[in-house]
Amino acid sequence: MKIGYLGPKNSFTYQATNAGFPNLIQLAFQTIPKCLEAISDQRIDMAVIPIENSLEGSVHASMDYLFHSKDLTVKQEMILPIRQQLMMVDPNKxxxxxxxxxQALAQSQAYLNEHYPTTPIVQTPSTTYAAEYASAHPDEAVAAIASKQAADAFSLRIIGHDIQDNDQNETRFWVITKRCTQDSRQQNVTKGKLSFFLTLPSNQPGVLHKMLAAFAWRGIDLAKIESRPLKTSLGQYYFIIDLTVDENEPLIQYAFEEIALLGAEIRVLGPYEIRMISASGEQ
Incomplete structure (x- = not known):
């Protein structure tokens, strides 16, 4: 089997992919859309994409693409602690x-303000790109913020360890697959999460409250709710909602049926299990 991921190699997405699926053929893609398109085109079987960082919030490119793609669903969620390192070729410079x-720069802002307040900052397409550039240009005294794995891969010396502003910095990754012909809610997941897109029937007072009440009175835990613009006109949104699955799928199904009767549109992602990965890449 082949699995794609948002590259390049040694990125945090690569670390999650390698930890979760070390025995599959791994292919890097430059962007999230290209990675997910490869599933629809059957060039790969699965893909790993970032979905949310605990400090910087949701990855909108992932959310928006999945919302507009009817044939994709979530197979699994992986959570990886993010540890940022400052590295150079010559640590004495x-x-x-x-x-x-x-995102790495934003996650390390407090450290940079304290230790390098006047040093120029340059944004790059990825943390791996920054590490590779620093390695290839030793005479330029370039420092890169990237992972420890990137430092090892490009023979860089770490001059600042774990410089992220918050030790609780984590990123959620979704393992995406093509939707089966059978209802994805029939997957055998009794403890994990289920996500779904919700589009309201109209912008009326209290309409969102009515939708959420279908879960509240049944005691179903909403783990997250977020709105995103439909990109049609101002004030038009869709919602991405995460539910906790704990052997309560019949109740969730009844809630979906109630919401559908109210005129809303629902598209389910999952249910899916959650896997924790350590900063060293171990599960």
């Missing part, structure tokens, strides 16, 4: 520029 992906 003072960095003249610091490079990394915008």
């Amino acid at each position: 003072k960095p003249e520029v610091i490079m990394s992906h915008p």
